[in-house]
Amino acid sequence: DSGVTQTPKHLITATGQRVTLRCSPRSGDLSVYWYQQSLDQGLQFLIQYYNGEERAKGNILERFSAQQFPDLHSELNLSSLELGDSALYFCASSDRAQGVETQYFGPGTRLLVL
Amino acid sequence: EDQVTQSPEALRLQEGESSSLNCSYTVSGLRGLFWYRQDPGKGPEFLFTLYSAGEEKEKERLKATLTKKESFLHITAPKPEDSATYLCAVQTLTGGSYIPTFGRGTSLIVHP
Numbered sequence: 001d002s003g004v005t006q007t008p009k010h011l012i013t014a015t016g017q018r019v020t021l022r023c024s025p026r027s028g029d030l031s032v033y034w035y036q037q038s039l040d041q042g043l044q045f046l047i048q049y050y051n052g053e054e055r056a057k058g059n060i061l062e063r064f065s066a067q068q069f070p071d072l073h074s075e076l077n078l079s080s081l082e083l084g085d086s087a088l089y090f091c092a093s094s095d096r097a098q099g100v101e102t103q104y105f106g107p108g109t110r111l112l113v114l
Numbered sequence: 115e116d117q118v119t120q121s122p123e124a125l126r127l128q129e130g131e132s133s134s135l136n137c138s139y140t141v142s143g144l145r146g147l148f149w150y151r152q153d154p155g156k157g158p159e160f161l162f163t164l165y166s167a168g169e170e171k172e173k174e175r176l177k178a179t180l181t182k183k184e185s186f187l188h189i190t191a192p193k194p195e196d197s198a199t200y201l202c203a204v205q206t207l208t209g210g211s212y213i214p215t216f217g218r219g220t221s222l223i224v225h226p
Contacts, residue, residue: 002159042218043203045213048211056212090158092157092158105157105159
């Protein structure tokens with residue numbers, strides 16, 4: 001158990017819909033990272049927040065957005081969903097402001113778009 | 115564009131049969147190379163960080179090494195519980211931000 005929690009574990013929805021994925025980092029960690037893992041793309045970095053502020057941006061679509069709240073939990077919002085958005089979404093946390101050394105990953109949310 | 119290539123894609127070993135996994139990269143401004151282990155349906159688990167050519171790290175049956183163009187994960191006398199997908203990632207400094215790029219992974223199966 002990494003100490004990072006993600007909800008829900010599974011999510012099934014339809015194309016065009018919007019969903020919110022939630023992540024709580026390990027106690028004391030200020031950084032949260034979001035990743036998408038699909039069979040054809042592998043693990044792709046989406047975005048990083050540190051203490052409520054966006055720190056780094058990867059291959060995140062405009063239809064996707066994220067935020068980190070004062071209690072440090074983070075949410076990833078996916079809108080206008082397409083079939084290709086079906087994937088595992090992971091969040092990870094660390095105690096660093098920059099860099100991905102020693103990230104701790106959560107168990108993931110499996111999203112299926114029908 | 116930063117690229118990370120892992121080989122082989124899949125590897126089957128007998129218990130006790132040592133081998134190596136390869137991670138080659140073409141990036142500008144490397145700020146670290148990382149190895150993770152991922153079990154099916156779970157999040158990646160951090161194994162090692164390497165920063166400079168010539169550096170080596172060990173943990174139980176695993177040893178990671180780094181050169182200027184690639185990294186190897188050596189598995190000595192593997193056991194069935196070492197079966198997993200091993201992911202390599204590089205971190206680069208791009209536009210003032212540290213960006214991780216992952217390889218597609220090597221799926222390792224160790225038969226008893």
